[in-house]
Amino acid sequence: MFFGGGFPSRNPVYSSHPYTYHQRPDRRENQGDGGLGLFVQLMPILILIIVSALSQMMVSSPPYSLSQRPSVGHIHRRLTEHLKVPYFVSDTFGEEFTGSSLKTVERNVEDDYVANLRNNCWKEKQQKESLLYRARYFGDTSLYHKAQRMGTPSCSRLSETMKYLENFR
Incomplete structure (x- = not known):
């Protein structure tokens, strides 16, 4: 759900009427390219990794x-x-x-x-x-x-x- 906004499914969504159902539109068809969207979704994880790496480099061991x-x-x-x-x-x-x-x-x-x-x-x-x-x-x-x-x-x-x-x- 975090990366794609939900699990892809083509399961029908039933309405209140017992014999009718509507097909849920696929999100991937509406998103288009998605490269920028994926980058924006991964941004918090990338920031955490970069900050963690920088903090490890800045911490020095004691000289004794x-x-x-x-x-x-x-x-x-x-x-x-x-x-x-x-x-x-x-x-x-x-x-x-x-x-x-x-x-x-x-x-x-x-x-x-x-x-x-x-x-x-x-x-x-x-x-x-x-x-x-x-x-x-x-x-x-x-x-x-x-x-x-x-x-x-x-x-x-x-x-x-x-x-x-x-x-x-």
């Missing part, structure tokens, strides 16, 4: 990664100046980023690192609380002690990092 990613070219390991967070960059990173642009990138790396620590800390706390809940619900003391011993290393690193940042910034 917190993990080594050879598929993107982030293979060279570096450390941020303040927090000593390891990150990976491409071959041309040193030429493209110097001075204030390098400081901006390193600040972004550290912000991403802290965001990852927060996320991982939340997950670790959720796992620990879930284990504690199950231990209490089932009355399992060994599971309870396991949950009590369970560490939250991301939370510890986050706490240390935040203390450092408070003193530094």
Whole structure:
């Protein structure tokens, strides 16, 4: 229906009188060439495809990664100046980023690192609380002690990092 305005059919259309019917005129006979009509109908789809392609070309990947990613070219390991967070960059990173642009990138790396620590800390706390809940619900003391011993290393690193940042910034 979208492309042709309806399904082509030559089915008769019956009127109110039981023995008479009228043949429905075929739309294709009335449209003539249809090339411009087809183009106008396809225009919204073409616009969506073009806008999507342009937006994909305009989005650039970040110049760094917190993990080594050879598929993107982030293979060279570096450390941020303040927090000593390891990150990976491409071959041309040193030429493209110097001075204030390098400081901006390193600040972004550290912000991403802290965001990852927060996320991982939340997950670790959720796992620990879930284990504690199950231990209490089932009355399992060994599971309870396991949950009590369970560490939250991301939370510890986050706490240390935040203390450092408070003193530094």
